[in-house]
Amino acid sequence: MAACLLAVDPVGLGGAVLRCRPGLERDRWLSQLRALLPGDMPQRRLPPNIGDDALLGGLDLTATLARGRPVQAMGLLEATRAGLLVMPMAERLSRAIVARLTAGQEAHGYAMVALDEGQEDEAPPPALADRLAFQPDLSEAPAACPFTGGQVAAARDRLPRVVSDDALIEAILATAMACGITSLRAPALALRAARASAALHGRTAPDAEDAARAVRLVLGPRALMLPAPPEEAPPPEQPPEPPPESESKAEPRNSDAMEDVVLDAKHAVLPAQLLATLAAAGLRARVATAGKQGSERISLKRGRPIGTRPGEPRNGARIALLETLRAAVPWQKLRPRPAHAAIAVRREDFRIRRFREHSESTAIFVVDASGSAALHRLAEAKGAVELLLAECYSRRDRVAVIAFRGKAAELLLPPTQSLVRAKRALAGLPGGGASPLASGMDAALALARLERRAGRTPLIVVLTDGRANMARDGRTGRPIAEEDALAVAKLLQAEAHSILVVDTAPRPQPFSVTLAAACGGRCLPLPQAGAQALAGTVRLGMQAA
The missing domain is CATH 3.40.50.410 (von Willebrand factor, type A domain)
Structure with missing residues (x-):
């Protein structure tokens, strides 16, 4: 169902986080999602350790040297405009890459599927998971897709005409507050999921079933506490006076019923070990903010490559040849070319490599x-x-x-x-x-x-x-x-x-x-x-x- 809803509104729902080891279940879910998406929708895969030039675009060195003028190359994010970006090993994404991915999602409007392959407490960065609507559980083999590609395509055409009323919005917001969810994106994504569910079932407005489905899929994995049970009101001493005939109680009754249904559905999908998981997650967040030093540090000699910076190749620093040429090529028409060289390279053009080294x-x-x-x-x-x-x-x-x-x-x-x-x-x-x-x-x-x-x-x-x-x-x-x-x-x-x-x-x-x-x-x-x-x-x- 999460794959069907995401195929109906991929840009609005943002994407999904799949916590599953590589295997048949994950491949089957991804193949179902790809089959439900439009055929002309671009689909890309994020390579590990991708650089900023390949991700954001930059100077195409080969074309620039051949034509004698700067030629810009298209980056991966721009090539995935209004498409789908699959990210393996999302738990290892750095904060810099996540910032570029989220900014690119707002600029180019693509959906993301983060493949969480971590163990125990490893998880994708919260800034990324907060923007993705679904976190489906693939511990068991997913069932067959309940809708065909034609039904999903019809739902995409019907989605702009689906309108939600104020009672649904208030019920979803109340459920998010009762579950301790402070992010404003979570109820907004739940509302979009309810509208996509209504469009998928041929309705022009979400009902209680759509709201319960959206809460289970969007708010359920984000819950931070159990919803408090409703307080029982003391019995009245005297029967209340009947309201005037001009007043109608249909609307308040529907609003209360909607909120009760959403809370009950949310309570039914909470995992048994929720409190222990929440305690560990809260401790990780607290300890991470307590320290100013990290277990990884920047080095110029060894470690995992993380990019380049201007500088001279001294004291063991390694020169980045391609990046140095990219910095020098745009200035060739303004510089006198030496007789023994094809390109004039100056000191300010030098780029040296940067590495991230793990420290004990x-x-x-x-x-x-x-x-x-x-x-x-x-x-x-x-x-x-x-x-x-x-x-x-x-x-x-x-x-x-x-x-x-x-x-x-x-x-x-x-x-x-x-x-x-x-x-x-x-x-x-x-x-x-x-x-x-x-x-x-x-x-x-x-x-x-x-x-x-x-x-x-x-x-x-x-x-x-x-x-x-x-x-x-x-x-x-x-x-x-x-x-x-x-x-x-x-x-x-x-x-x-x-x-x-x-x-x-x-x-x-x-x-x-x-x-x-x-x-x-x-x-x-x-x-x-x-x-x-x-x-x-x-x-x-x-x-x-």
Whole structure:
């Protein structure tokens, strides 16, 4: 049904996100969609690692040299005008490519099908998924297309005459609000889907069935919370007076019925693991905005090519020959040509290649080893470290552990990828005494500086119950200790380190939230922080950092 609706209004609905591994189901869905689209509609495929010249168009070097004047080449986006663009591995698209794709969609009016081939928490960029109406589930083999190409073509001709009333618009908006959807594009796409459904079924106005179908297909995958059940009104003491004959209750009754139908349909399609998925997605979004440094950095020597920039090929930088010639060709008529050269190239024409290099990440655990619950928190940290080290070989990540108790902090485990070394360093660690939180954060700050200088991306994870009582100079008292901890937190924020404060107290402490805000990070209340939950939380943070 999503393919049929998209074929009726491809430009208005924007496209679809297919989360499915390459296989028969995905190929069958794409073939159904292509069969339903107009025959003269251009269809293109986005190559991986495409450059700006091929995507947006630019100077055709061969034709320019042959004709002696600048000749512009058409880009992929312009060639897909009012067509269909299929994007493999959409989860790996960079923000720069997504910005060009979305801007090109508004300028050239094409539909996009994003093929999401990611695993677990990998997903296409939100800015792209927000513009695509459908996210069909291809976990099972799709059924046969319920409509023929002729019926879809007739629906496309009928679509401009389909008009929706105010009751439908209010019902869709109310459903989006009840499901926690804040994007304005989602209800707009749902309204277009309802109109396309009405045109497909031969109606001139959407009814409750069309609205329910649009909500299931468009708003269902975007839901952020369960709709609240309607409140039961208390029984009236006296029967209400009958309204005057001039007033009609048909219209309010239809509006209420439409809204109830839409909410019920939305509630029926929510997945069973919605809350767990939403929690993980929200954590990824929060951690990604907390850090200013990424796990990838720009390099001039090695890595994945991402384009060129003006510059001279010095200190190991590689010259981009074709881009250099493209910059020099338009100026040939204004430059005197040397006798020994066919093209006059000057210093300002030089272009050098740019690469994106993956940098290692280091998770720095800062564990509160004070108090009666110290042994339990240390056991959680040990389990999380062992779970994370199992993935360090493939991701080239490192793990370090700092414990603070008594009057100082101690580096138990320097940054390492060795599981044997980690177990040996964490075995038999004692606990108890005061809580010098500021000293632990000081040690984490010093280690994070060393890791950043070595070209790695640090992520600091502070496990504490938020009850600091020992200052850095040895004085006791909660106000002094908290003031010292906030002072170190401001240094962490000034240097833009990624911080995650895990509150392990039985009841969340207000100081943990204050500490996380002062660090520029996030606070995660986790009274029963098991090793699996803690490792998953840090794993998301390391991938988003």
